[in-house]
Amino acid sequence: MKLSLLIGMAFSLSLHAEVLEGKIHSIVKGTGKDPDIIRLESGRVVFAEAKDANLLEQSGSSERFQIITDDQNLMVAVRSVGKSFEVKETVESPLLESFEPTILGSTDEVNKIFNRLRNNYKRDSQCFNRAHVWANDELKNSGLKSMKVFVFFTASYITRNRFNWWFHIAPLVKVQDQGEVSSRVLDYRYADRPVTVKQWTDIFVFSSRPCLVTTKFSDYDVNPQTEDCYLITTNMYYWMPQDIAQRDTTGVEKDKFATGSIESATWAAF
Amino acid sequence: MKNQFKTSVSLIALLTLTVACGGSGSGGGSSDKKTSNDQQREEEETEVAESGDYLAFLRPINTRVYGFINSGKAEVKADQNLSVNLVMDDVPGVTHIQSIHIGKRCPHKEDDTNNDGYIDIKEAMTVAGKVLIPLDDNLETQTLGRSQYPTGKSYTFQRRANMKRVMNDLTLPDEDVNDNVIKLTDTEEFSFEGRVIIIQGAYQTALLPSTVATIGTLTSAMSIPIACGRMMKRITAPVP
Structure with missing residues (x-):
């Protein structure tokens, strides 16, 4: 079942909202009062309240999300946009000799x-x-x-x-x-x-x-x-x-x- | 893939082309009627800069000032007109003084001569030189259009001006040799190639030490450089 998350639709978007899209690599739990850190595969980071990040943890690994953040890079809304496209790489064989850089x-x-x-x-x-x-x-x-x-x-x-x-x-x-x-x-x-x-x-x-x-x-x-x-x-x-x-x-x-x-x-x- | 869209109100204000043949526009107040002799004299006396299409990649300086890794790109076309299209990714709410400087090098960490961890505008100008063309609301003169600079985030700045008027202004006598703005003494050899563009400005609340120098009445937060790029003539050869 397609997972669709809508968080905080009552939030009014600030003038400087940003929309990011991509797969989630991992979520790092914040310590104390610090927000959780959502690490996207793109390298970007989004901050999220723990309760919001917990919902994302339940999603599949190939799920792509559209995340809206405020001007503090805090997630204010998120929705699933489906599965991601995977690049099929050829299976690599073990190196016969180590890589020598020029x-x-x-x-x-x-x-x-x-x-x-x-x-x-x-x-x-x-x-x-x-x-x-x-x-x-x-x-x-x-x-x-x-x-x-x-x-x-x-x-x-x-x-x-x-x-x-x-x-x-x-x-x-x-x-x-x-x-x-x-x-x-x-x-x-x-x-x-x-x-x-x-x-x-x-x-x-x-x-x-x-x-x-x-x-x-x-x-x-x-x-x-x-x-x-x-x-x-x-x-x-x-x-x-x-x-x-x-x-x-x-x-x-x-x-x-x-x-x-x-x-x-x-x-x-x- | 990251997909950004901005709900911020665009601050783009594209000037309409000022007609080279002397239509109304800049100059404020003076008559636009010229005799043919005046026009001819103006053409003879004013040398335009070497034509060219230039590209400057704006790389970050002083990233520790507000913790954002900014970057941008400026496309400058110099022919009968001077056209500037500058795109900058930056934090919201900061107004950025931006200028083409006469020098040909962007500052590096080693130009932090007082070793305070910041390259302030004075240190930057020891290598980048003084301001030649403020990239503000009026490219035709160095003085008009001041204080009308773009505000982040992720802004696009597009302006165009008549090149002869730009060069006319640049070759006027320098009334204040002690300020940070410079006039040209010789336009015949002038080229935009290699000149640097500096973007300035951080949050007003940025905590900067007193060692960070500034100029004029600007606060150090307003004047601190945050990006720089060197104008290279655009290569038309195909990329690999």
Whole structure:
């Protein structure tokens, strides 16, 4: 039975209401007086009173919702809009050899790659789609084996700052810089040049606290979240946080771009 | 997919095209009748900027000011007219001073010279330069149209002005060399390419330390930069 939820229809919408649509990834219960955090698969976060969030917990995992928020990003109304479209990826086989990222020879090379990133992204495009297309573009363009860097924002950070996202992703490249191999993040939308990982997270982490580096999604997902953020770096084939969680569960590493994911990301973001 | 729609009242006010041949409009009060000699002299004396189609991606600065990761895009077309189409995703209720600056670099964290964790407008202008064209309600002059800036959230700003009138104003003598607005001294080589656009303004209730400098009578919350983008000539080559 199609689940249809209508909450708070008596609410009058503020002038700055926002409507979000998508699947729910998970719900983080608020502590004390803090609202619950609804994490959408798009990376967006919506705050909700516990009683409202509880209703969503009963829905199916493939259910898509339309959520209306007020100017404080608090859910004021929600309705189910049906099942979501799933991208069918080919089943990946275990890697025979580990992924070795390309090490670029100079920061000039990094700058050139940055400057040719596709910039005709849609205004409401998602970071994971942009990053996926950018990585695939450069692989086809120059054979570059890049990586992805995921920053996950903890519930405490989200609540304290009324932050709108629970994760953000961008391509990451390795480069020889003054005799050492270092990393640069290529986030065309939010930085005007390649930046270090710390410079990149500082855009989004207002405390400028460094993010805890980990390899497992569960390290971010289940712990008390006293940090502000977590970082996970993967090879370029990882598209969304669910891919990391799946790898953690199955032990299978992604070793290629699935055709469905690139087409879907391109259509969605550009 | 995220599907946003805004119930906020749009603040778009598209100016009608001001006719280049001298119809009524800006300039307030002076006669529009020109002799052919006057017109010819005006054309000879006024050099227009290099034509071009420019794109600037507006990236966030000082995100810690109010905790929103803003971004936007500005399309600027310079030919017989100066046309600006600026789209900005931002928080609601904040008025944003926005300008094209004469400099060619957006400020970075290392430009926070007093290390207070904020790049204030004075620090920004050491690299971005002074204001060349305020993107307010009147693009033709630097002074008219002040205080008429757009208010967030997710606003679209569209204005157009006669380029000759814009350049005329930009080449007038600078009556106050100590303010944050600059005139051009030489238009022949002038191009919009590389110039930066800065968006300013945070919530009035933003708690900013006294180390965050401001200009004129603006509060530091009103003047603090929140986004910057560099105008690049639009590439017409197909994307991959």
